[in-house]
Amino acid sequence: xxxxxxxxxxxxxxxxxxxxxxxxxxxxxxxxxxxxxxxxxxxxxxxxxxxxxxxxxxxxxxxxxxxxxxxxxxxxxxxxxxxxxxxxxxxxxxxxxxxxxxxxxxxxxxxxxxxxxxxxxxxxxxxxxxxxxxxxxxxxxxxxx
Numbered sequence: 087x088x089x090x091x092x093x094x095x096x097x098x099x100x101x102x103x104x105x106x107x108x109x110x111x112x113x114x115x116x117x118x119x120x121x122x123x124x125x126x127x128x129x130x131x132x133x134x135x136x137x138x139x140x141x142x143x144x145x146x147x148x149x150x151x152x153x154x155x156x157x158x159x160x161x162x163x164x165x166x167x168x169x170x171x172x173x174x175x176x177x178x179x180x181x182x183x184x185x186x187x188x189x190x191x192x193x194x195x196x197x198x199x200x201x202x203x204x205x206x207x208x209x210x211x212x213x214x215x216x217x218x219x220x221x222x223x224x225x226x227x228x229x230x231x
Contacts, residue, residue, distance in 0.1 A: 094160055106199045112137040115200045117191025117207060124188050186214075 122131030
């Protein structure tokens with residue numbers, strides 16, 4: 087392993103651990119807390135709105151910095167998404183994501199963190215997510231000529 091690859095791997099590990107800790111502290115790995123946040127017409131729990139607002143703020147700063155630089159802080163090439171259009175695929179994906187989040191109380195990041203606890207809900211969610219990804223890939227391959 088080269089030195090730059092080792093630094094990149096350590097930076098990725100540290101970032102992932104910080105993200106996981108933030109998810110745990112904020113309650114995002116607790117499906118009941120997430121469902122309480124999504125229950126706008128029942129017993130709404132607004133506490134995750136602060137978490138989401140902070141995440142959007144950090145994301146805006148990060149993406150702003152990244153879009154102004156060709157290389158990362160580690161000197162690696164910056165790879166930013168090129169598609170900026172809101173199309174049918176994006177909208178359908180967002181709707182499916184939202185339905186899954188509302189039904190399960192998990193999104194992929196918190197579900198991966200919750201897997202460490204052995205939660206059966208997290209395991210079912212992760213298996214379902216992998217099945218959905220496999221179905222998507224199969225459908226995409228069928229479209230190709």
